[in-house]
Amino acid sequence: MSHRLSRAVDTVLDRSVVGGYTKIGYRVRRATWDADDPRPHALRGKAAVVTGASSGLGKATAAALARLGAGVHLVVRDPAKGRDAVAEIRRDVPGAELHVHRCDVADLTSVRAFAAELRGAVERVDVLVHNAGTMPPERSETADGHELSYATHVLGPVLMTELLRPLLAAARTARVVVVSSGGMYAQRIPVDDPELEHGEYSGGAAYARTKRMQVALTPLMQERWAADGIAVHCMHPGWADTPGVLTSLPGFHKVMGPLLRDPAAGADTVVWLAATEPAPGGGQLWHDRAPRPDHYLPRTRDRGGEAERLWARVLDDLSLGSR
Numbered sequence: 087m088s089h090r091l092s093r094a095v096d097t098v099l100d101r102s103v104v105g106g107y108t109k110i111g112y113r114v115r116r117a118t119w120d121a122d123d124p125r126p127h128a129l130r131g132k133a134a135v136v137t138g139a140s141s142g143l144g145k146a147t148a149a150a151l152a153r154l155g156a157g158v159h160l161v162v163r164d165p166a167k168g169r170d171a172v173a174e175i176r177r178d179v180p181g182a183e184l185h186v187h188r189c190d191v192a193d194l195t196s197v198r199a200f201a202a203e204l205r206g207a208v209e210r211v212d213v214l215v216h217n218a219g220t221m222p223p224e225r226s227e228t229a230d231g232h233e234l235s236y237a238t239h240v241l242g243p244v245l246m247t248e249l250l251r252p253l254l255a256a257a258r259t260a261r262v263v264v265v266s267s268g269g270m271y272a273q274r275i276p277v278d279d280p281e282l283e284h285g286e287y288s289g290g291a292a293y294a295r296t297k298r299m300q301v302a303l304t305p306l307m308q309e310r311w312a313a314d315g316i317a318v319h320c321m322h323p324g325w326a327d328t329p330g331v332l333t334s335l336p337g338f339h340k341v342m343g344p345l346l347r348d349p350a351a352g353a354d355t356v357v358w359l360a361a362t363e364p365a366p367g368g369g370q371l372w373h374d375r376a377p378r379p380d381h382y383l384p385r386t387r388d389r390g391g392e393a394e395r396l397w398a399r400v401l402d403d404l405s406l407g408s409r
């Protein structure tokens with residue numbers, strides 16, 4: 087397929103949503119990518135950290151990064167589940183260097199403890215994947231008093247990146263990948279209500295709004311950490327068959343089941359962003375190895391300075407300075 091034709095097909099798939107997000111889109115695009123796969127052992131000697139690595143896309147990401155030679159730190163809230171994931175990955179990647187760390191990314195005390203533990207264990211982090219995700223059935227607050235999806239998708243990842251900054255800087259060209267969701271396309275930044283306190287709470291809306299926050303904040307995170315050689319990428323995986331989708335969206339899983347991607351296909355762009363050369367520019371949203379628009383609907387657009395206001399609020403919630 088010519089480059090121009092494959093770009094046109096890619097765009098049609100993307101705008102059709104179902105075509106692009108399912109395994110159909112992945113298979114059609116995959117056919118054009120072979121030359122673009124990260125080279126074997128691309129991550130040999132490098133250290134990668136993956137949150138939510140006990141299940142679904144996180145486990146698939148950890149396996150793929152290990153296959154490329156990285157030492158992988160699986161960050162999980164249930165260490166027994168983490169050890170099961172390690173055993174499963176080792177069957178697939180014998181000799182993989184894998185470490186399990188307990189951390190609840192929604193709990194800021196737990197994030198601080200994990201960062202201190204990792205700073206004592208390794209000298210650098212080359213890849214940090216913020217994959218842990220949740221769709222709460224009802225509104226709940228963490229021990230720090232933050233709404234759960236905001237804490238899991240925004241506060242925990244920002245704090246963890248900030249606390250691991252010396253390790254990321256030590257890698258000189260570290261890559262941070264934030265796993266968002268195509269569901270965010272339906273939402274705008276809830277800039278006046280980031281804790282989702284007002285109106286009727288819906289787990290699906292809370293999930294999509296906090297996933298929108300991840301996309302909106304990516305350029306600002308990039309700006310904050312760029313001086314240390316850290317690139318921040320955001321991506322969405324399309325629709326993949328994972329325990330999370332089965333549990334949180336059983337109806338969707340039943341209807342779409344045969345068309346869902348496998349977890350490795352959902353994780354493909356995370357791994358590509360982590361390992362491809364030359365390094366992609368930071369601060370953008372990606373899906374299936376291509377930059378994607380942040381918005382399709384005019385009503386979701388930033389009305390001026392909203393991302394910056396949200397960023398100031400996040401830094402304030404975390405008691406972090408503006409630099």
Ligand SMILES: NC(=O)c1ccc[n+]([C@@H]2O[C@H](COP(=O)([O-])OP(=O)(O)OC[C@H]3O[C@@H](n4cnc5c(N)ncnc54)[C@H](OP(=O)(O)O)[C@@H]3O)[C@@H](O)[C@H]2O)c1
Pocket residue numbers: 137138139140141142143144161162163164167189190191192193216217218219220238265266267268269322323324325326327328329330331352
């Ligand atoms: N699958 C899809 O089609 C799809 C589509 C769009 C976006 N995503 C995103 O992809 C990411 C992975 O989702 P998935 O589909 O693989 O779901 P999953 O199978 O439910 O995996 C989610 C992982 O996150 C972990 N996690 C949740 N809250 C955590 C916390 N507070 N601290 C630490 N770990 C936590 C879970 O740990 P436990 O094992 O302890 O529960 C689990 O390992 C999420 O960010 C999700 O929003 C997925």
